[in-house]
Amino acid sequence: MSEKRIRxxxxxxxxxxxxxxxxVIAQALRDAGMEVIYTGLRQTPExxxxxxxxxxxxxxxxxxxxxxxxxxFPEVVKLLREQGAExxxxxxxxxxxxxxxxxxxAAGIAEVFGPGTxxxxxxxxxxxNAKSS
Amino acid sequence: xxxxxQLDKIAAKKESWSAKLAAAVKKRPEREAQFMTDSGIEVNxxxxxxxxxxxxxxxxxxxxxxxxxxxxxxxxxxxxRLWTMRQYAGFGTAEETNQRFRYLLEQxxxxxxxxxxxxxxxxxxxxxxxARGEIGKVGVAIDSLQDMETLFDQIPLxxxxxxxxxxxxxxxxxxxxxxxxxxxxxxxxxxxxxxxNDIIKEYVGRGTYILPPEPSMRLITNIFEFCSxxxxxxxxxSISGYHIREAGCTAAQEIAFTxxxxxxxxxxxxxAGLDVDQFGPRLSFFFNAHLNFLEEIAKFRAAxxxxxxxxxxxxxAKDPRSWTLRFHTQTAGCSLTAQQPMxxxxxxxxxxxxxxxxxxxxxxxxxxxxxxxxxSDESVxxxxxxxxxxxxxxxxxxxxxxxxGSYYIESLTNQLEAKAWEYIEKIDALGGAVKAIDYMQKExxxxxxxxxxxxxxxxxxxxxxxxxxxxxxxxxxNLLKVDLSVGERQIAKLKKLKEERDNAxxxxxxxxxxxxxxxxxxMMPVFIDAVKxxxxxxxxxxxxxxxxxxxxxxIVF
Numbered sequence: 001m002s003e004k005r006i007r008x009x010x011x012x013x014x015x016x017x018x019x020x021x022x023x024v025i026a027q028a029l030r031d032a033g034m035e036v037i038y039t040g041l042r043q044t045p046e047x048x049x050x051x052x053x054x055x056x057x058x059x060x061x062x063x064x065x066x067x068x069x070x071x072x073f074p075e076v077v078k079l080l081r082e083q084g085a086e087x088x089x090x091x092x093x094x095x096x097x098x099x100x101x102x103x104x105x106a107a108g109i110a111e112v113f114g115p116g117t118x119x120x121x122x123x124x125x126x127x128x129n130a131k132s133s
Numbered sequence: 134x135x136x137x138x139q140l141d142k143i144a145a146k147k148e149s150w151s152a153k154l155a156a157a158v159k160k161r162p163e164r165e166a167q168f169m170t171d172s173g174i175e176v177n178x179x180x181x182x183x184x185x186x187x188x189x190x191x192x193x194x195x196x197x198x199x200x201x202x203x204x205x206x207x208x209x210x211x212x213x214r215l216w217t218m219r220q221y222a223g224f225g226t227a228e229e230t231n232q233r234f235r236y237l238l239e240q241x242x243x244x245x246x247x248x249x250x251x252x253x254x255x256x257x258x259x260x261x262x263x264a265r266g267e268i269g270k271v272g273v274a275i276d277s278l279q280d281m282e283t284l285f286d287q288i289p290l291x292x293x294x295x296x297x298x299x300x301x302x303x304x305x306x307x308x309x310x311x312x313x314x315x316x317x318x319x320x321x322x323x324x325x326x327x328x329x330n331d332i333i334k335e336y337v338g339r340g341t342y343i344l345p346p347e348p349s350m351r352l353i354t355n356i357f358e359f360c361s362x363x364x365x366x367x368x369x370x371s372i373s374g375y376h377i378r379e380a381g382c383t384a385a386q387e388i389a390f391t392x393x394x395x396x397x398x399x400x401x402x403x404x405a406g407l408d409v410d411q412f413g414p415r416l417s418f419f420f421n422a423h424l425n426f427l428e429e430i431a432k433f434r435a436a437x438x439x440x441x442x443x444x445x446x447x448x449x450a451k452d453p454r455s456w457t458l459r460f461h462t463q464t465a466g467c468s469l470t471a472q473q474p475m476x477x478x479x480x481x482x483x484x485x486x487x488x489x490x491x492x493x494x495x496x497x498x499x500x501x502x503x504x505x506x507x508x509s510d511e512s513v514x515x516x517x518x519x520x521x522x523x524x525x526x527x528x529x530x531x532x533x534x535x536x537x538g539s540y541y542i543e544s545l546t547n548q549l550e551a552k553a554w555e556y557i558e559k560i561d562a563l564g565g566a567v568k569a570i571d572y573m574q575k576e577x578x579x580x581x582x583x584x585x586x587x588x589x590x591x592x593x594x595x596x597x598x599x600x601x602x603x604x605x606x607x608x609x610x611n612l613l614k615v616d617l618s619v620g621e622r623q624i625a626k627l628k629k630l631k632e633e634r635d636n637a638x639x640x641x642x643x644x645x646x647x648x649x650x651x652x653x654x655x656m657m658p659v660f661i662d663a664v665k666x667x668x669x670x671x672x673x674x675x676x677x678x679x680x681x682x683x684x685x686x687x688i689v690f
Contacts, residue, residue, distance in 0.1 A: 014251070014265075014266060014267055015251035015252065015254075015255050015257075015263060015264075015267050015341070016251060016267075016271075016340070017335070017339050017340015017341045018339070018340065018379070018380075019340065019380075020379070020380050020381050020467070020581050023578050023581070023582075023690040024381075024578075024581055024582050024585050026690055027578070027582050027690055028582075028585075038688055038690060040686045040688050041340045041686055042255075042263070042340075044262075044263070065271075066251055066267055066270050066271050067266075067267075067270035067271065067506075067507075067615060068265070068266035068267045068270055069266075070266065070617075071265055071266025071617070072265070072266050095504065095505065095506070097505055097506055097612060097614075098608055114471055115470065115471040115504045116470055116471055116472050116504075116595070116597075116598040118588075118589050118599075119585060119586075119589050120589060
């Protein structure tokens with residue numbers, strides 16, 4: 001098979017240490033055949049973008065539960081664009097109020113997965129929308 | 134507990150009954166091929182004395198307030214006094230949290246429980262670049278003594294008990310608390326409360342660590358030593374399974390990993406030259422109350438018995454107060470759903486009831502909107518009222534350990550205990566909890582992933598998520614929002630403070646912190662001297678980072 005595997009960076013921006021969701025998603029994407037890199041905790045947007053470029057990923061998945069998504073998610077997209085990596089698909093998840101979602105989408109977050117999203121939905125979305133697909 | 138001839142009769146009866154059961158099952162097939170608890174313990178159709186035939190009443194249960202404390206740590210439990218109803222609160226600035234504290238005290242809450250924002254928990258001042266977007270978000274921002282003074286304004290610290298959810302910089306926050314109390318005119322011996330101060334669980338499951346394990350353990354034993362002399366009624370640690378459970382482990386793992394962490398603290402303190410009975414009575418615990426109702430009740434009972442054995446048999450503690458496992462409980466945040474959030478009120482109530490039937494000393498009930506945001510005034514009031522209904526209206530507090538003697542509860546308690554010992558022995562073999570951090574992380578991650586898969590493939594039902602969904606859902610209104618201006622105000626306040634304080638003194642005090650860190654002195658007196666002069670949390674932690682380095686997470690998944 002010559003089909004390129006989708007590469008995903010799962011990242012925890014900010015100071016929030018709850019990474020159960022991020023790790024579960026990472027495992028599910030890996031089980032679905034993707035190559036997954038997990039950054040670990042407490043990453044600045046700069047560190048995440050640098051890792052995304054270095055690893056040449058197709059997708060960046062961001063997870064936040066602390067409420068800092070409004071500041072940190074758009075920052076990641078902005079830095080990716082500045083580096084010419086606007087084709088990287090950026091998605092987010094965590095405790096994110098519905099009313100914040102339009103603003104995040106306007107800032108370039110392609111999709112936001114709230115609590116209770118089945119893993120399958122996330123896998124399917126990424127398969128359909130990642131740049132290499 | 135039972136005579137052999139009684140057991141033989143029951144066994145014979147059960148044998149003939151099993152044919153009846155088989156016929157019934159054939160006629161009406163069971164809902165599952167196999168029923169299991171969340172810890173993977175198989176659940177039988179019915180329990181009889183045969184399931185607890187090996188139990189010895191006096192050895193395994195005893196009476197409440199007596200070793201091994203399976204039935205509770207006090208002789209009369211809630212007949213004397215209900216548990217402390219302690220709602221965790223904190224957001225925005227110290228002014229806003231002070232308002233929420235006073236509101237909760239007016240509504241009948243009996244103890245304070247303070248949440249700090251992430252920069253505070255990780256030892257950064259609000260003006261640090263890492264604090265971007267996080268100031269006042271999941272708790273209150275505390276940069277200096279000034280914020281602590283505002284936080285407890287008009288709250289007499291000698292009269293309330295305060296629990297502070299703070300770990301890596303616990304000693305510094307405790308120092309601030311002591312100084313504020315003294316300024317209010319209270320003596321250190323009058324102070325009651327708890328600092329979480331459990332760094333191992335931060336490495337294992339929660340993530341707000343600063344320093345590597347060794348200096349972190351030293352700061353913790355410094356606090357044990359200092360408080361045993363100066364602040365005798367303070368609970369110097371709350372060894373926390375809560376977060377490990379939230380990270381995904383099972384009930385049996387929650388008992389084992391928490392108590393293994395406890396063993397590590399006791400070992401460290403003994404190694405630092407303290408007598409086990411000097412600090413043993415001031416150790417407290419923090420557990421999760423999850424949804425599997427009966428297993429959770431059994432979990433609390435098993436945990437008490439295991440800890441009593443650890444303290445008495447392993448560490449040779451002589452003071453009975455060292456044997457008792459006293460614990461705070463919080464209902465499971467991870468069990469709450471963003472879908473049909475009002476259903477969370479019921480989930481929380483059942484979890485709270487499990488905690489009460491399990492004999493908790495203190496309880497936090499989650500608010501129904503917490504899968505969406507921090508709780509609003511309305512949702513936190515319902516959560517508090519849930520506890521009050523359990524305490525005052527439904528009669529479960531009029532008798533101690535009402536489920537004690539239930540064949541199923543006792544059997545489950547025994548099985549959970551056995552599973553917990555297996556894990557503890559495994560951790561011992563790895564060299565103790567500090568060395569077993571990666572092992573525990575792996576176990577937790579596997580359990581979390583299995584749990585999610587069970588929900589995804591509908592083996593586990595979550596109402597509103599994978600069953601009984603609503604087509605159109607109305608989202609709750611009045612969610613609490615912490616806006617970014619909180620951060621700006623906090624940074625401005627800090628800037629002003631740094632201009633107005635005596636900065637020459639600050640420099641000298643930071644030098645003292647450095648020297649104490651480099652020696653083997655107890656850090657607590659130095660922290661107290663420093664915070665008094667408004668040296669900030671971030672400045673002190675900066676010095677500690679410099680001297681000890683920072684912990685780097687191992688990526689395990």
